[in-house]
Amino acid sequence: MLFKDKGLNDWNSTRVALLITQGLHISDLRIHFLNWFALYANTRLLWIPIPQNNDASWTTEDEQRFAKLKRRMRNLYWLDNLQKMISPQFIRFVKEQLFPDFQMGGEPIIVSLDQQGRIVHRNIMHMIHVWAYKYIEENTLGVQGIYNITALVKKELKKETSNINDVIPEINDMVSVLVGDIDSKIVAWAHNIEKRIQNLIEQSTPYNNEREKFLWQQEPNYSLDLVVGTWSRNVYLHYEIQKWFDTKNYIFLYGGNHITWIREFTSRVHQLGSKIQLKVELAYVGKNTMIRSVIEKEKMSHSALYDSYLVGWFWTRLQSMFLSRIYYLDSINRFDEECNDEILQGLKKLLAYEGKNTRIEGWALLSKGKKVVVCGHGVKILQVINEYEIWKENIATKGFDEVFKDHHEMLISASSLKSHSCCALEYSNTLNKISENEKCPECSYSMHKFVTFTCCHGHDIDLDEECYH
Structure with a gap:
């Protein structure tokens, strides 16, 4: 799979992350993991290897090794022309914006982008190692516990009207009708909120700083x-x-x-x-x-x-x-x-x-x-x-x-x-x-x-x- 030099704008409504490596040095273990993540996490990984030479040049040996690695990185995307696309300006951007997350001699990083191409997390590599992609995506904002409200309302209404059962025998039916009306409105409201949340999730990436912070808040104890x-x-x-x-x-x-x-x-x-x-x-x-x-x-x-x-x-x-x-x-x-x-x-x-x-x-x-x-x-x-x-x-x-x-x-x-x-x-x-x-x-x-x-x-x-x- 090749990424044509048209820019990231052609990937609208697609999750995009940049895999940035030190040259072409990437372990077999990491290749296996990244292929798995790119295949199942509904995220396009664009691989950008940073040349170790100051002039951002690639040797014939580099090109040959890159061709071999591309066959193994089967679920990733890459640039058509490394010599042309990886410019000194991009390398300077990496050093200025992503340091110390990425350093020559360090491990690869994965930079998460939003729909507008803005950086929302400078390195999600650790995040996706700790939690599986499904856990990250599913453990998100939602409407929780709200469907239990009507049961509590019904219990309280019956408790407060128990002393008039003799004079108004139909009071329990009246409570049930009222609670049913409340329940249908709450369910409709909750579904509307959940739909809006789902739309937000689909239009954004779950791999951001706030999500990582939220996930750690769900892990209060060492276990x-x-x-x-x-x-x-x-x-x-x-x-x-x-x-x-x-x-x-x-x-x-x-x-x-x-x-x-x-x-x-x-x-x-x-x-x-x-x-x-x-x-x-x-x-x-x-x-x-x-x-x-x-x-x-x-x-x-x-x-x-x-x-x-x-x-x-x-x-x-x-x-x-x-x-x-x-x-x-x-x-x-x-x-x-x-x-x-x-x-x-x-x-x-x-x-x-x-x-x-x-x-x-x-x-x-x-x-x-x-x-x-x-x-x-x-x-x-x-x-x-x-x-x-x-x-x-x-x-x-x-x-x-x-x-x-x-x-x-x-x-x-x-x-x-x-x-x-x-x-x-x-x-x-x-x-x-x-x-x-x-x-x-x-x-x-x-x-x-x-x-x-x-x-x-x-x-x-x-x-x-x-x-x-």
Whole structure:
């Protein structure tokens, strides 16, 4: 599919977004996702690769690679003549209007436009990773709860006229007629409002700053649903794992790179389940491919992310959620160095445990149904399990989850900081709200700040993790 050089005006009443990339560097994983989004989200993605040369020139090799990529980006649109259409003026516009969202050396961005071609969101990439397109489109303005008004009116009228039933026997029929008349008017009014809202939705894009803000307002608490997604949002876990979240089961999500810790942890959890006579499920969601294969071979637990694609998008989604949450908190003036937002802190901990430069044996998140009970360093979680005899007497009065959490917090407060392995939290260089002082999500010490330049040659670097201990 080609975008002829007639301009965006020929796409009237069509949702349009600009995919802007650093040259022709785009990962296989992202190509797969963008093709899916462009196909199903009723949005035309116009791909604009920015040349890395200052003169915006394209080499013969660039042209050949572009021709190959076009065959793979089958659901996207692009410019007919890159050399002609991507002018120095456009590059200057990108640098002036879209910086720091887009930087050379950074990740691709998707700029959302309205019907008039105006920018309504400078980068929806994180937004569409966090929530599926259907969830974004359906979770919008609407008339809610208004149809229950007539039932309340009828109840109140009958209550207030109950003392005259004897003198006016037909009073109940009169109330029903009145309520019926009110009901028909309310229904007609509501339908009119809903029609007008639908017209507004069809004439605009749901991918804007206000919608992203609205979606976060519907996510008040940190929960397992938020971490793993649901079927109505973007979800990357196996169906069997997803079924657990609709129950009151205790669930351990865990990760790590040390097979010795993995073996001991899974064994102790199975033993704990037998002792407390409760069902405790285990699902590995770490990035390490070799660990995942050992878990499957030895049947230690479920390997919830059973291929590299699922692993990549699970952690990409969490990273996107982290960045999107920062933008949201900043928009409501709640983001600063002392920000203790529950969702943000929960995401920081998970991302720090599976960061590129993190060197911890393992980590685990315990939940009861969809409620996150505790998330912590593997050594401390394993210590809680091993010290079951110490805290088991309190289960009857406080419940397993609360006692487990209390003992974990006690161990954290009493532990030596030297016992913690290194954690690493990575921020995108395109984020203009990076804290100058970041507290470690594990020990609350100030973290060291490094500047790292990384080139993954068009691949997703997290999927190359193969360390094994």
